[in-house]
Amino acid sequence: MCRPGLIVSVVVASLGLLSSAYAQSTVYMPAVLELSGSGAVSGTNFRDGMILAVEEINAKGGILGKKIEMPLLDTQSEAGIARAQVQKVLDNNPYVVLGPVFSGSVLTAMLLTQQAGVPQLVGGEAAAITQKNNPYVFRTSFGQQFSMPKIANYVRDGVKAKTVAVLWVNNDFGKGGRDSFIKEMASRDIKVVADVSTEAGQADFSADVVKMKAANADAIFVYLNEEESARFLKEAKKQGIKSPLIGETTLLGQKVIDLAGDAANGVRGHVGLTVDAPIPAVKEFAERFKKRFNYVCDHNGIKGYTGIYFIKYVTEKMGKFDSKLFAHTAHGIAVTPKEEPGILMEATWDQNGDVDRESFLGEVVDGKQKIVQILPKLGK
Amino acid sequence: MNRLGIIVVGAAVIFAIAVPFFLKPFGIYLISMWAVLTIAAMGLNLTLGYAGQISLAQGAFVGIGAYTTALLIQAGWPYPIVFISAGLLCFAIGWGLGYPALRVQHHYLAFVTLAFTTLVFLVLRNEEWLTRGIYGISGIARPTLLGWSTANARDFYFFCLGALTVIAAATWWMLRSPWGRAFIALRENPIRALSLGLDTRRYTLMAFAIGSGLAGLSGALYAPLVQFIEPNSFALGLSFNLLLMVIVGGGGCFFGPFVGALVAVLLPEWMRITQSYYLMVYAAIVMLLLAFCPSGLLGLIERVIKATRGRRGPDGIAPNAERANP
Amino acid sequence: MASFIQLLVSGLATGAIYALIAVGFTLLWQTSQTINFAQGEFVMLPAFFILSAMNWGAPFWLAALIGIALSVAILGLLFKIIIVDPMLRHGVLPLVISTIALSLFLKESVKDFYSSQAQPFPALVPSTDIHIFDAVISTQSLAVLAVAIVTVVALQVLLNKTRVGRCMQATAQNPTLARILGIPTRRMVLYTFLINGVLVAVASILVSPIYLAKFTNGETLGMAAFVAAIIGGYNQVRGAILGGVILGILDNLSAAYVSSQYRGAFPLLVLIAVILLRPQGLFGRIEERTV
Numbered sequence: 001m002c003r004p005g006l007i008v009s010v011v012v013a014s015l016g017l018l019s020s021a022y023a024q025s026t027v028y029m030p031a032v033l034e035l036s037g038s039g040a041v042s043g044t045n046f047r048d049g050m051i052l053a054v055e056e057i058n059a060k061g062g063i064l065g066k067k068i069e070m071p072l073l074d075t076q077s078e079a080g081i082a083r084a085q086v087q088k089v090l091d092n093n094p095y096v097v098l099g100p101v102f103s104g105s106v107l108t109a110m111l112l113t114q115q116a117g118v119p120q121l122v123g124g125e126a127a128a129i130t131q132k133n134n135p136y137v138f139r140t141s142f143g144q145q146f147s148m149p150k151i152a153n154y155v156r157d158g159v160k161a162k163t164v165a166v167l168w169v170n171n172d173f174g175k176g177g178r179d180s181f182i183k184e185m186a187s188r189d190i191k192v193v194a195d196v197s198t199e200a201g202q203a204d205f206s207a208d209v210v211k212m213k214a215a216n217a218d219a220i221f222v223y224l225n226e227e228e229s230a231r232f233l234k235e236a237k238k239q240g241i242k243s244p245l246i247g248e249t250t251l252l253g254q255k256v257i258d259l260a261g262d263a264a265n266g267v268r269g270h271v272g273l274t275v276d277a278p279i280p281a282v283k284e285f286a287e288r289f290k291k292r293f294n295y296v297c298d299h300n301g302i303k304g305y306t307g308i309y310f311i312k313y314v315t316e317k318m319g320k321f322d323s324k325l326f327a328h329t330a331h332g333i334a335v336t337p338k339e340e341p342g343i344l345m346e347a348t349w350d351q352n353g354d355v356d357r358e359s360f361l362g363e364v365v366d367g368k369q370k371i372v373q374i375l376p377k378l379g380k
Numbered sequence: 381m382n383r384l385g386i387i388v389v390g391a392a393v394i395f396a397i398a399v400p401f402f403l404k405p406f407g408i409y410l411i412s413m414w415a416v417l418t419i420a421a422m423g424l425n426l427t428l429g430y431a432g433q434i435s436l437a438q439g440a441f442v443g444i445g446a447y448t449t450a451l452l453i454q455a456g457w458p459y460p461i462v463f464i465s466a467g468l469l470c471f472a473i474g475w476g477l478g479y480p481a482l483r484v485q486h487h488y489l490a491f492v493t494l495a496f497t498t499l500v501f502l503v504l505r506n507e508e509w510l511t512r513g514i515y516g517i518s519g520i521a522r523p524t525l526l527g528w529s530t531a532n533a534r535d536f537y538f539f540c541l542g543a544l545t546v547i548a549a550a551t552w553w554m555l556r557s558p559w560g561r562a563f564i565a566l567r568e569n570p571i572r573a574l575s576l577g578l579d580t581r582r583y584t585l586m587a588f589a590i591g592s593g594l595a596g597l598s599g600a601l602y603a604p605l606v607q608f609i610e611p612n613s614f615a616l617g618l619s620f621n622l623l624l625m626v627i628v629g630g631g632g633c634f635f636g637p638f639v640g641a642l643v644a645v646l647l648p649e650w651m652r653i654t655q656s657y658y659l660m661v662y663a664a665i666v667m668l669l670l671a672f673c674p675s676g677l678l679g680l681i682e683r684v685i686k687a688t689r690g691r692r693g694p695d696g697i698a699p700n701a702e703r704a705n706p
Numbered sequence: 707m708a709s710f711i712q713l714l715v716s717g718l719a720t721g722a723i724y725a726l727i728a729v730g731f732t733l734l735w736q737t738s739q740t741i742n743f744a745q746g747e748f749v750m751l752p753a754f755f756i757l758s759a760m761n762w763g764a765p766f767w768l769a770a771l772i773g774i775a776l777s778v779a780i781l782g783l784l785f786k787i788i789i790v791d792p793m794l795r796h797g798v799l800p801l802v803i804s805t806i807a808l809s810l811f812l813k814e815s816v817k818d819f820y821s822s823q824a825q826p827f828p829a830l831v832p833s834t835d836i837h838i839f840d841a842v843i844s845t846q847s848l849a850v851l852a853v854a855i856v857t858v859v860a861l862q863v864l865l866n867k868t869r870v871g872r873c874m875q876a877t878a879q880n881p882t883l884a885r886i887l888g889i890p891t892r893r894m895v896l897y898t899f900l901i902n903g904v905l906v907a908v909a910s911i912l913v914s915p916i917y918l919a920k921f922t923n924g925e926t927l928g929m930a931a932f933v934a935a936i937i938g939g940y941n942q943v944r945g946a947i948l949g950g951v952i953l954g955i956l957d958n959l960s961a962a963y964v965s966s967q968y969r970g971a972f973p974l975l976v977l978i979a980v981i982l983l984r985p986q987g988l989f990g991r992i993e994e995r996t997v
Contacts, residue, residue: 036818087409091405107610434803487798
């Protein structure tokens with residue numbers, strides 16, 4: 001038996017593994033995102049938000065005189081590939097790594113950026129991300145440990161519920177949200193009468209709706225991904241669920257509304273970031289985004305956009321490009337729209353990398369998300 | 381193995397030892413992954429290539445090995461014991477699964493292993509108290525052996541390469557032993573083997589169990605390589621990937637898994653621009669190979685060489701005479 | 707009690723879908739020893755043919771016909787000629803692996819060339835809800851049930867009452883003998899593939915409005931088809947149908963009354979139990995194995 005193929009493969013392979021260095025007059029900030037696969041919508045929104053910010057900044061001369069260089073790498077929505085891609089970009093000494101959005105991918109990649117001492121700006125919302133003592137990770141939106149207290153307050157004060165049923169998707173996103181939510185319910189003396197898990201990609205929700213109906217709770221908290229949310233809402237309407245359906249950003253998003261049709265009307269919940277916010281800066285951003293990319297962005301677009309401006313602000317504060325000093329400077333920093341208009345809404349980053357901002361209570365009315373109330377920052 | 385084969389393998393070994401010095405950490409990570417996956421693919425090759433049984437559980441066994449390793453390392457057990465435990469545990473589970481499953485007809489093992497993989501995934505995800513559930517286990521330390529720390533990327537690669545060499549040698553020896561010869565006879569002509577008094581089921585079961593054990597060893601290396609494991613990595617996707625690797629490389633060829641794993645690890649890199657199409661191209665390659673050359677890439681190379689050698693007719697041997705396959 | 711009936715009714719509707727897919731799977735297995743691991747993807751794909759046709763301006767009824775035609779041509783005829791015939795020469799094992807590779811190929815192709823996002827799909831019948839004994843069932847689910855029953859009855863008639871059907875059965879039971887008796891076995895086998903092409907297209911049209919057209923649909927549907935076929939008895943079309951319905955109801959009941967985290971495990975445990983204890987399935991015949 002001959003194995004010349006083995007040698008040839010290895011030779012050609014190693015040629016493919018060598019890579020090039022980057023120019024000195026730019027700052028290298030690679031983006032590792034879900035550009036295909038199940039996370040493609042989130043990843044592409046996040047990417048486009050960042051691209052808009054980068055174009056605006058580069059048009060004005062860049063950060064501290066250096067233009068931003070942001071090559072895009074696709075994780076294909078898989079944690080293993082995300083890890084490999086982050087490993088790849090770390091070989092080229094980036095200033096900051098951007099993304100991923102999926103919590104599972106973030107958790108995998110975080111170890112590498114921490115080892116390398118490179119700050120990582122992520123879109124993931126799982127609580128665990130900022131609970132690992134990693135000084136280099138920074139969120140672009142609320143972690144579940146920030147959004148859940150707000151929702152819990154609404155359940156207690158707005159809906160005035162004494163009992164609640166929880167429906168969640170059994171992945172890191174859903175489980176993390178469910179764990180945080182249950183904790184918040186316990187501390188507010190609200191009883192959880194049903195705790196039902198569902199599978200990602202599940203199509204048949206009749207059993208779950210039956211269980212929700214049987215639980216007869218004052219409110220039902222729904223924490224699923226977009227398609228599953230739509231399917232659940234349709235089934236819930238079909239079987240005539242009476243309790244109010246409460247959700248978090250995803251449940252009130254346009255995608256769910258489009259897929260669920262009028263089954264989405266009446267859904268209420270907490271919305272962290274939305275282009276429907278009654279804030280002029282956000283509305284102007286939404287206009288610019290729509291003009292540049294020809295579609296309406298979701299909350300991931302806002303995450304990406306404000307994230308880049310956050311990096312700009314911190315860097316200008318330091319006066320130089322220093323990855324390790326970035327981590328030190330960014331903890332505890334507050335960025336206001338007055339100092340940096342690109343941040344759109346005032347935001348503070350704490351010692352764990354969590355971000356705190358105003359947020360909103362929304363309701364789906366006639367097929368559109370309507371903002372009913374603005375909630376203040378948790379901290380301050 | 382003929383002289384040319386020995387030269388090729390020798391050159392490959394030298395190459396494998398030299399190459400990490402020319403690569404960045406990402407490249408070293410890739411070739412470490414290649415070494416780890418080759419071990420799992422070798423195991424599957426025993427089951428699929430030699431014994432002719434379709435197993436879709438190889439990924440699950442890698443997962444069981446990886447989780448065992450991660451939990452035991454974090455409980456403070458010394459690595460060599462952990463390594464062997466992972467292999468033995470998977471061997472035992474493989475035996476237990478195969479015993480009843482191989483009683484039934486050929487194609488049913490595929491479905492049983494399919495169900496098993498999904499069940500393993502569910503257990504890994506739901507039993508938080510044991511496996512930390514969906515959040516996975518992070519911060520898995522790389523072992524220190526006799527004072528040599530493998531924490532560095534290059535050191536860990538050599539560790540993987542060493543493990544691969546030892547395991548490959550053991551497997552090669554096993555296949556050359558009387559047991560191994562009987563086993564191969566099984567594949568060539570199962571009815572004849574039966575008539576000679578060989579217990580087909582016994583051999584097939586051993587092959588499946590050993591194959592699963594090898595997957596466990598692969599998992600024991602996978603966990604410290606990636607340093608963060610979660611249930612999703614060991615679902616059906618990995619089993620399919622390993623299956624494709626064995627086929628592409630050449631089922632039933634000893635070095636098939638090496639080539640197959642190399643293609644699987646490097647194909648996404650070669651297709652850098654159209655990276656998300658990689659799996660589609662991979663699947664297409666497999667279908668084409670199966671249609672035209674079921675013995676995989678190695679079989680293809682072999683045929684080409686036979687064709688050219690046949691024309692030239694070296695050593696005065698008539699062009700149509702063929703040498704027996706090892 | 708009302709909820710139990712609801713679960714039963716919903717399970718029946720889901721089970722009807724599984725039955726439809728399992729029937730095609732069983733048919734292929736029976737007549738040509740083809741274990742089609744890509745059956746789930748075969749059901750996922752026609753929906754995208756239809757969506758593409760609609761994107762080019764065709765009205766739904768025309769797009770549906772185009773979808774069925776393409777399904778028969780590609781998933782029936784081409785599948786047989788390009789993949790099954792060459793592979794069968796090498797044995798059942800390469801064919802099974804080939805269909806595994808095919809399932810990956812189809813899934814990734816749709817993801818890359820169409821979209822990775824779920825697409826809304828127009829329903830055959832407008833969705834209104836009907837109340838039966840305190841349970842609610844949608845007209846869509848009833849349509850699925852109706853079409854499934856009609857299809858199965860038609861298939862049974864075809865197989866048992868027509869000459870062609872009986873030739874197909876003969877080919878399934880003993881191809882050599884059938885050939886000796888003058889039955890054009892290759893054509894019979896071709897017919898089963900074409901029938902499967904129709905079945906998966908119909909299943910696709912029925913399923914996609916509820917599930918939404920998505921490239922990952924094949925995974926769950928395929929698995930359900932295998933489980934249903936094996937539980938019911940892979941060598942009897944009747945068995946596939948009963949297997950599908952049992953599976954649908956079992957699924958729903960276990961999700962409601964047993965742990966919801968392990969909802970996926972129940973059907974799999976039943977599958978393993980059936981394979982180990984009664985390999986021919988609950989309603990199948992014991993097959994004689996020739997050496």
